[in-house]
Amino acid sequence: MTATKKLNLKQKYQYLTRDMDWEPSYQKKSDIFPQEDFEGIKIVDWDGWEDPFRLTMDAYWKYQAEKEKKLYAIFDAFAQNNGHQNISDGRYVNSLKLFLSGVSPLEYAAFQGYAKVGRQFSGAGARVACQMQAIDELRHSQTQQHAMSHYNKHFNGLHDAPLMHDRVWFLSVPKSFFDDARSAGPFEFLTAISFSFEYVLTNLLFVPFMSGAAYNGDMATVTFGFSAQSDEARHMTLGLEIIKFLLEQHEDNVPIVQKWIDKWFWRGFRLLSLVSMMMDYMLPNKVMSWQEAWEVYYEQSGGALFKDLERYGIRPPKYQDVANAAKEHISHQLWSTFYQYGQATNFHTWIPKKEELDWLAEKYPNSFDKYYRPRFEHWDALQKKGERFYNPTLPQLCQVCQVPVLFTETDDPTAFSHRDTVYKEERYHFCSEACCEIFDNEPEKYIQAWLPVHQIYQGNCGGPDLPSVLSDYYHFNLGEDNLDFSGSPDEKRWNEIKGIKPLDKDDVA
């Protein structure tokens, strides 16, 4: 009767979600949404789902298209003006290599995950929210690749990121994180990605990389960051809404959700150890230390969050104290690992310069000079003698997080926090108590883990020797993508751009 009247946003949203929904008449609801019950989550009333953003498709398209137009204008200008020449230092590009092979494929995995669970809820509000986020994540994956593609013309190691994500030993850390979430039920997926990752931990991924780009003159990546910011704000808000919705629906949901929070906090924390080394070691111009970031974005924000969730009967993640105490150590332990396995990485590694060592000592007064500076000085001395240290063996990996067993005990930074357990007569090894507990809760899931080191030894990654695994299976260009930054073609090219004369005359081709 009011066909000509324009709908307001709220009405549009109502039509798009609730009013496009219907009660099935000749099919059982449980057949249409077969994944809704098996996790044990009880939803009493889907109308309790509050959508924080009553976004409709037409508004969404319009808004995103405007952002896209601006974004690509800047990418074009960046390429035309050779923007890569204005970055702080040639070493900076290595954090982009880590991002493109470690993080951008996760955006794509998030797209797949939300597209999948967006089909699984009988509540229309939840379905729409997941579908919107699926499109956002696909866009993030694409725009990140476009933002960084210019660097691929001028630096090594950026040429085959998706393949590397599927195969390279340390990239199984991010890959298996999302595989774990995507193979869980739909409610665990949302708790894992929307809440634990997007809400609790995302600032520790996004801020370091995007501020890192800003501090290091990388306009392309900064601009991507701005363009994704409003999406991320929506994702964070959604994450909090989801958790509150689950907790309000039924008290039986509380222990289930708590267990997921415990698990996914820890999984996320282990994943972020890669970011910790990026912040402290890979950015030539530092934004803040990992420890400072952890204190601001987890200890303070997370502290307030879990205080707020207390009224639902939720407590902070079980292994939070271990993570808090580790803030003085993990970045140094990670960089030591990548430095010594620098023959097997798609990015370069190096010994920090003197000023950088001093910065680390200032930021980490309790740990750096005592435990970590001596090792970098030791390796530096070797390197100056032409004996750059590479570890010729393969490391033991954690069955759950897939990081090498490199982390140390809270009360002893000189002892690995190794744990093991036996399940059905097979022994399994872990980096920590927390990873061991995640395994014990669902052993059948983790006994299937595709652990890169074991796969190499089974002969499933080419070979027989390590260089052929690296070149044929990982698609590394040996001597170009891997090894130390000093002496690399990247360094040479950077020096040419900046007109820096090589120290050694023999370097001049």
Add this chain to the structure above:
Amino acid sequence: MAVKAISEYTAEPKDKVENFNGMQLLYICWHKHLMFCAPFALLVSPNMTFPELWETQIKPAIAPHPDSAKIAVEKIQWELNGKAFEPNQDTSLLELGIDHKSMLTMATPGLNGLYDAGF
């Protein structure tokens, strides 16, 4: 605990010993020597003897560390999967109880890494 799933959920371990073509995995950790960022994962024959393991696998792995030249082999304190262990000279690893995915740790009293930092 069982995995919650829409149907019965069972799985095969991916790293069963039969997948390693007659070899087996062995992890080695040298206490207080964090120059090696994590325990080593080695591929070994279950039929080799302990001295062979020492000579062909462990010694080369730890060779980059200055402490390795000072080790008195007979004084090493070994643990196998968390229990004190005396390596017997002439029997195979498997007969010694070193089975697939075992972890051997070695402590070398007096040699506790460099720089008073367990490095």
